Amino acid sequence: MTLEAHDLTVRFGGVAALAGVSFTVAPGTVTSLIGPNGAGKTTAFNVITGFQRPTQGTVRHDGEPITGWRPHRIAARGLVRTFQKTSVFPGLTVRENVLTGLHLRGRVGVSAALLARGRVRAEERRLEAEADRVIDFVGLGARRAEPASGLSYGDQRLLELAVALAAGPRLLLLDEPASGMSASEKVAVAALIGRIREQGITVFLVEHDMRLVMGISDRVLVLNYGRLIADGDPAAVQRDPEVIRAYLGSGAHAHA
Amino acid sequence: MSRAALLLALATAATAPAWVWNPYHLHTLIMAGIFAVLALSLNLLLGYTGQLSLGHAAFFGIGAYAAGLLTVKLEWSPWIGLLAAVVLPGAAGYVIGRLALKLRGAYFVLLTISFAGCVSLVSVNWMDLTNGPLGLPGVPPLEIALPGLPPLSLRTKAAFYYVVLAAVALSYLVCLALIRSRVGRALVALRENETLAASVGIDGTHYLVLAAVVSAAMAGFGGGLYAHYTRFVSPEVFLFTYTVTMVIMVVAGGKGTLAGPIVGAVLFTVLPEALRAATSWQWQMLLYGVLLVGVLFFMPEGIVPAARRRWSAS
Numbered sequence: 001m002t003l004e005a006h007d008l009t010v011r012f013g014g015v016a017a018l019a020g021v022s023f024t025v026a027p028g029t030v031t032s033l034i035g036p037n038g039a040g041k042t043t044a045f046n047v048i049t050g051f052q053r054p055t056q057g058t059v060r061h062d063g064e065p066i067t068g069w070r071p072h073r074i075a076a077r078g079l080v081r082t083f084q085k086t087s088v089f090p091g092l093t094v095r096e097n098v099l100t101g102l103h104l105r106g107r108v109g110v111s112a113a114l115l116a117r118g119r120v121r122a123e124e125r126r127l128e129a130e131a132d133r134v135i136d137f138v139g140l141g142a143r144r145a146e147p148a149s150g151l152s153y154g155d156q157r158l159l160e161l162a163v164a165l166a167a168g169p170r171l172l173l174l175d176e177p178a179s180g181m182s183a184s185e186k187v188a189v190a191a192l193i194g195r196i197r198e199q200g201i202t203v204f205l206v207e208h209d210m211r212l213v214m215g216i217s218d219r220v221l222v223l224n225y226g227r228l229i230a231d232g233d234p235a236a237v238q239r240d241p242e243v244i245r246a247y248l249g250s251g252a253h254a255h256a
Numbered sequence: 257m258s259r260a261a262l263l264l265a266l267a268t269a270a271t272a273p274a275w276v277w278n279p280y281h282l283h284t285l286i287m288a289g290i291f292a293v294l295a296l297s298l299n300l301l302l303g304y305t306g307q308l309s310l311g312h313a314a315f316f317g318i319g320a321y322a323a324g325l326l327t328v329k330l331e332w333s334p335w336i337g338l339l340a341a342v343v344l345p346g347a348a349g350y351v352i353g354r355l356a357l358k359l360r361g362a363y364f365v366l367l368t369i370s371f372a373g374c375v376s377l378v379s380v381n382w383m384d385l386t387n388g389p390l391g392l393p394g395v396p397p398l399e400i401a402l403p404g405l406p407p408l409s410l411r412t413k414a415a416f417y418y419v420v421l422a423a424v425a426l427s428y429l430v431c432l433a434l435i436r437s438r439v440g441r442a443l444v445a446l447r448e449n450e451t452l453a454a455s456v457g458i459d460g461t462h463y464l465v466l467a468a469v470v471s472a473a474m475a476g477f478g479g480g481l482y483a484h485y486t487r488f489v490s491p492e493v494f495l496f497t498y499t500v501t502m503v504i505m506v507v508a509g510g511k512g513t514l515a516g517p518i519v520g521a522v523l524f525t526v527l528p529e530a531l532r533a534a535t536s537w538q539w540q541m542l543l544y545g546v547l548l549v550g551v552l553f554f555m556p557e558g559i560v561p562a563a564r565r566r567w568s569a570s
Contacts, residue, residue, distance in 0.1 A: 072459040088452070
């Protein structure tokens with residue numbers, strides 16, 4: 001398994017954001033994590049990517065425990081995430097954003113930067129070509145020289161994806177990539193996620209839009225109040241009475 | 257336009273001792289050069305990583321004392337003194353960077369202020385080492401000793417001017433080389449969005465430490481030059497005023513640009529002297545304040561970015 005979470009628990013004081021959650025993400029799939037607001041989805045992402053320490057439990061990537069590693073080290077293993085709230089480098093252009101995202105694909109350190117300018121120039125050319133390829137892949141080719149802060153909301157979300165892709169993920173964790181987007185933009189994002197998967201990148205998705213989730217996922221995990229209440233293919237999860245109850249309230253089963 | 261202005265500035269800087277015949281004016285230009293090194297160093301932290309060091313005079317002062325103590329007490333070569341003025345503050349910068357770990361913003365400011373306070377107290381109270389408030393007189397001038405030739409002293413203002421000019425050029429090139437590489441992008445990523453930077457594999461602590469080391473070493477270099485130029489080191493080198501002056505130079509010149517700190521350093525070294533010559537002391541400080549506020553009000557991002565915008569618009 002690409003990713004194995006075992007017994008993940010995160011407590012904030014008396015509240016358990018995650019209460020003993022275990023799941024796996026299989027390589028090459030699109031796996032979605034859904035659930036009502038406050039169910040613990042983003043907390044799960046934070047724990048997996050090292051932004052938060054679990055109170056208990058372990059995370060393994062390709063068999064190796066990565067629990068408690070610092071985020072940049074986890075990213076270097078190929079686990080790269082995006083954020084629920086749009087997160088770019090606002091003062092930089094689209095191209096500079098993606099070049100920054102390519103950090104792990106460069107090798108130049110201080111001594112080379114100061115003393116081996118030839119190596120720096122060669123690396124810069126290579127990274128710039130790579131940046132342009134990623135920018136074209138997400139469809140921001142016409143915007144590459146614009147500052148990120150000047151982009152439309154939808155384009156900023158595409159830029160976030162481009163920055164994450166630049167980091168060379170093997171497992172890409174997307175936290176609500178389509179939130180706040182128009183219907184047509186959502187279709188475009190769904191298509192983009194499909195193309196990302198075709199590149200051999202495993203996708204782990206947190207998303208509220210059910211149409212999007214059910215359309216592209218191989219597997220769906222459902223969290224409610226920090227517990228995993230369902231795990232299966234999209235059709236089975238949609239029929240699951242406990243999932244329906246979680247989304248529609250406890251009275252719903254009487255009418256179902 | 258920008259290229260012509262640059263060539264004019266370089267030609268002016270290269271020939272200054274030939275036509276600046278007033279020694280005091282040349283002294284002002286030498287101090288502008290030393291401050292340019294300091295402002296470039298502060299800019300690495302403040303302009304690129306976005307962290308404000310309000311204890312930067314500490315690195316300047318450690319550099320000055322390193323150069324002074326090694327040459328006065330141990331009578332080592334001034335060049336070794338100058339090397340120590342780079343290495344020791346660099347080591348201090350490493351300690352500060354490691355201590356900072358996850359401290360950012362106001363907490364980083366407090367850490368650097370406290371550090372500068374400690375070092376300053378040591379310089380005043382460790383009488384046996386530093387002579388306390390009396391300071392260290394008799395720091396030797398730099399001299400070039402080539403085999404087979406009589407030693408060439410860099411004691412004159414004109415000669416030292418070129419030493420400082422070379423130091424500014426070197427500091428500028430170090431900043432340029434770092435910024436135009438993957439390392440520079442990592443520094444900027446800390447300023448722009450450290451969380452996102454971590455998520456794409458950039459180790460924030462590593463790059464903050466790195467910026468602190470290079471910045472502190474460069475400030476110490478400025479301190480070493482200052483010691484060999486004024487030939488005297490006292491606890492005054494730790495004055496908070498020095499730090500404030502560096503901050504003004506970086507912010508008014510244009511933080512996060514390579515030319516901004518140099519423009520700021522020249523302007524805010526020459527300006528007080530020009531005002532002193534033009535008016536009485538009461539008006540001098542008042543006009544300085546008004547001009548500073550004016551620059552920040554009309555060019556909040558700094559002189560260099562504002563000038564660039566003007567040129568690219570026309």
